[in-house]
Amino acid sequence: MYEHMTLIREFEERLKWLVETGVPVGAVHYYTGQEACAVGVCAALEPTDWIASTHRGHGHCIAKGVEVHRMMAELYGKATGSNRGKGGSMHITDVRVGMLGVNPIVGMGATHAVGAALSAKVRKTKQVAASFFGEGAASIGAIHEAMNLAAIWKLPVIFVCENNGYAQSTPVEYAVSVPNISDRAAAYNMPGVTVDGQDVLAVWEATVTAVERARAGQGPSLIECMTYRYYGHHQGDDTHRYRTNQEEDAARERDCIRRFRLQLLDGGSFSEEDLNALDASNRQKIDEAVSFAEASPLPHPDELLTQVYVADPNGDAE
Amino acid sequence: MITAAVRELSFGQAINEAIRQEMRRDPTIIVMGEDVAGGAGRAHLGLIDAWGGPLRATRGLITEFGPERILDTPIAEMGFLGAGVGAAMSGLRPIVEIMFVDLIGCCYDQIMNQAAKMHYMMGGQVDLPLVIRTAYGTRGGDNRTYGGGAGAQHSQTLYSVLAHIPGLKVVVPSTAYNAKGLTIAAIRDNGPVIVLEHKFLGLSAKGAVPEEPYTIPIGRAQIVRRGRDVTLCGIGRMTHICSEAANLLLAEGIDAEVVDVLTISPLDEDTILESVSRTRRLVVVDEDTPTASMARDIAARVADKGFDDLDAPIKTVTAPDSPVPFAAVLEAHYTPSAANVIAAVHSLFGSGA
Numbered sequence: 243m244y245e246h247m248t249l250i251r252e253f254e255e256r257l258k259w260l261v262e263t264g265v266p267v268g269a270v271h272y273y274t275g276q277e278a279c280a281v282g283v284c285a286a287l288e289p290t291d292w293i294a295s296t297h298r299g300h301g302h303c304i305a306k307g308v309e310v311h312r313m314m315a316e317l318y319g320k321a322t323g324s325n326r327g328k329g330g331s332m333h334i335t336d337v338r339v340g341m342l343g344v345n346p347i348v349g350m351g352a353t354h355a356v357g358a359a360l361s362a363k364v365r366k367t368k369q370v371a372a373s374f375f376g377e378g379a380a381s382i383g384a385i386h387e388a389m390n391l392a393a394i395w396k397l398p399v400i401f402v403c404e405n406n407g408y409a410q411s412t413p414v415e416y417a418v419s420v421p422n423i424s425d426r427a428a429a430y431n432m433p434g435v436t437v438d439g440q441d442v443l444a445v446w447e448a449t450v451t452a453v454e455r456a457r458a459g460q461g462p463s464l465i466e467c468m469t470y471r472y473y474g475h476h477q478g479d480d481t482h483r484y485r486t487n488q489e490e491d492a493a494r495e496r497d498c499i500r501r502f503r504l505q506l507l508d509g510g511s512f513s514e515e516d517l518n519a520l521d522a523s524n525r526q527k528i529d530e531a532v533s534f535a536e537a538s539p540l541p542h543p544d545e546l547l548t549q550v551y552v553a554d555p556n557g558d559a560e
Numbered sequence: 561m562i563t564a565a566v567r568e569l570s571f572g573q574a575i576n577e578a579i580r581q582e583m584r585r586d587p588t589i590i591v592m593g594e595d596v597a598g599g600a601g602r603a604h605l606g607l608i609d610a611w612g613g614p615l616r617a618t619r620g621l622i623t624e625f626g627p628e629r630i631l632d633t634p635i636a637e638m639g640f641l642g643a644g645v646g647a648a649m650s651g652l653r654p655i656v657e658i659m660f661v662d663l664i665g666c667c668y669d670q671i672m673n674q675a676a677k678m679h680y681m682m683g684g685q686v687d688l689p690l691v692i693r694t695a696y697g698t699r700g701g702d703n704r705t706y707g708g709g710a711g712a713q714h715s716q717t718l719y720s721v722l723a724h725i726p727g728l729k730v731v732v733p734s735t736a737y738n739a740k741g742l743t744i745a746a747i748r749d750n751g752p753v754i755v756l757e758h759k760f761l762g763l764s765a766k767g768a769v770p771e772e773p774y775t776i777p778i779g780r781a782q783i784v785r786r787g788r789d790v791t792l793c794g795i796g797r798m799t800h801i802c803s804e805a806a807n808l809l810l811a812e813g814i815d816a817e818v819v820d821v822l823t824i825s826p827l828d829e830d831t832i833l834e835s836v837s838r839t840r841r842l843v844v845v846d847e848d849t850p851t852a853s854m855a856r857d858i859a860a861r862v863a864d865k866g867f868d869d870l871d872a873p874i875k876t877v878t879a880p881d882s883p884v885p886f887a888a889v890l891e892a893h894y895t896p897s898a899a900n901v902i903a904a905v906h907s908l909f910g911s912g913a
Contacts, residue, residue, distance in 0.1 A: 360646070551679070
């Protein structure tokens with residue numbers, strides 16, 4: 243878990259540096275600060291389980307096992323990217339590792355997770371589907387329709403609300419009618435818990451419980467993870483127009499990586515050197531990812547018009 | 561080669577048979593939608609299969625395939641169509657019914673941003689074998705009452721807002737025969753296909769349907785009547801209006817060819833252009849409103865690629881740019897009729913034709 247959390251942090255920090263030095267990686271939404279949510283949830287899932295993600299999806303991708311060099315190449319718009327350069331940050335997908343897609347139309351991923359869970363139920367595969375969404379998405383109808391469907395059909399879905407306090411610049415206490423998003427679970431007759439989203443073990447533990455329930459055919463659960471995004475809504479967003487320095491400093495005091503690192507060191511199974519070695523290895527992975535992205539070929543112009551339609555296996559294609 | 565018995569089926573029965581035969585063949589096919597069976601969850605009262613959709617096209621399926629594969633949904637188009645998209649990405653082949661095309665406003669993102677774009681923006685990683693069936697259309701001028709007279713929010717045609725989106729295939733069957741073949745083709749397609757089913761085809765669509773499963777290729781128009789003097793290009797029910805007009809025109813010595821478009825996206829330009837190259841005149845007949853419509857799209861493509869073959873301007877016969885009215889007399893005026901088509905043809909031959 244520590245390795246995944248720091249790999250996400252390293253990826254996002256490098257990406258931020260790339261953006262600030264003018265590398266055209268498109269529109270990006272940094273996940274920095276929320277690493278414990280993605281990693282805690284995905285650590286409780288099997289590789290064959292599904293996740294559906296949001297516009298702020300790099301962390302979910304890495305936590306579920308999408309290779310960082312294919313992600314970086316996608317951001318560079320290269321043919322070797324996860325989506326062959328046709329998706330970009332807001333559509334990174336890797337179905338081979340159960341990653342159903344970053345999805346920037348807020349709330350839609352939840353409905354797709356419900357569909358994947360329905361598929362698992364009909365095909366009797368015992369897979370579960372986790373749906374990440376922000377507290378901003380908690381106000382859109384699609385989320386509520388998804389929760390109701392999952393509840394009435396007892397589908398194996400784990401709804402994971404990452405409450406980072408802001409929908410772009412709109413604070414949660416303005417936009418949401420209840421004190422906790424998890425309160426809404428009652429409306430769909432499913433368990434709802436609020437956990438410290440800066441504590442990866444707390445997120446993991448809540449997810450393990452929800453996954454057990456889902457696999458047992460008892461239906462969906464809602465987990466609200468209280469977290470914080472360190473940077474703006476997207477690259478270039480000045481958070482000081484709607485947040486105070488004091489608030490940001492206090493949030494960084496609760497940094498999920500520093501906290502988990504201390505827990506690991508206290509536990510005695512890992513030494514400072516072990517963790518430093520992991521950090522160095524992550525830095526190298528990101529170095530290699532950037533080199534791979536830079537060296538990769540651009541998509542051929544013909545790619546513009548391929549895959550508009552799904553090719554007919556009988557040859558009546560495109 | 562189709563050898564099995566040929567019976568007369570209604571439009572709805574033909575679609576029902578298509579779905580039933582495909583579901584027998586492929587256990588990953590499921591059906592979802594509001595009241596696709598009806599009376600869900602009350603099986604202990606014997607109330608299953610209470611409805612079956614507006615065309616009764618899904619009636620009886622639940623008794624054969626059970627509630628695991630025939631899923632009545634709550635009223636949540638955004639949610640259950642999204643579930644269809646997610647299920648199609650993960651191993652199922654869902655057939656989702658949106659009761660009326662007027663309701664796509666409730667789930668349009670799932671159509672235009674999700675289903676249509678997944679395969680492309682994910683770099684071809686996922687297929688999306690999803691069928692969306694939806695009923696459309698006015699009652700027209702034949703004084704139907706049951707289910708007709710539904711007014712502005714339950715009578716629209718809305719072809720163009722679907723055909724406009726790259727990545728979607730959009731088919732519009734016009735007879736029981738082509739409804740079965742296009743529905744099976746849609747189910748077997750590995751990408752999203754929308755099937756638009758006119759609510760009031762009635763007797764004009766009833767016809768001989770082979771019992772065996774068969775497909776009609778998506779993306780091909782069909783010349784349903786040969787003629788020398790003018791091409792009448794119809795979509796869905798308007799194909800029957802074109803044929804009716806062609807019969808009346810023949811009596812006055814004008815020999816009209818009728819093209820049934822069948823797939824509005826991707827459009828079969830070749831068949832339409834080939835027809836126009838022989839008849840040298842074109843009237844496009846479309847039940848949708850005209851601004852940014854299929855009628856004008858077809859006209860523009862023929863003007864672009866077939867201008868030298870034309871002896872007269874292209875004419876379009878469409879609904880007006882207005883909401884669908886309620887009163888039967890107004891709705892009859894709203895909906896293109898054979899008389900409207902004949903008037904358009906006359907204008908191509910000079911007033912005395």
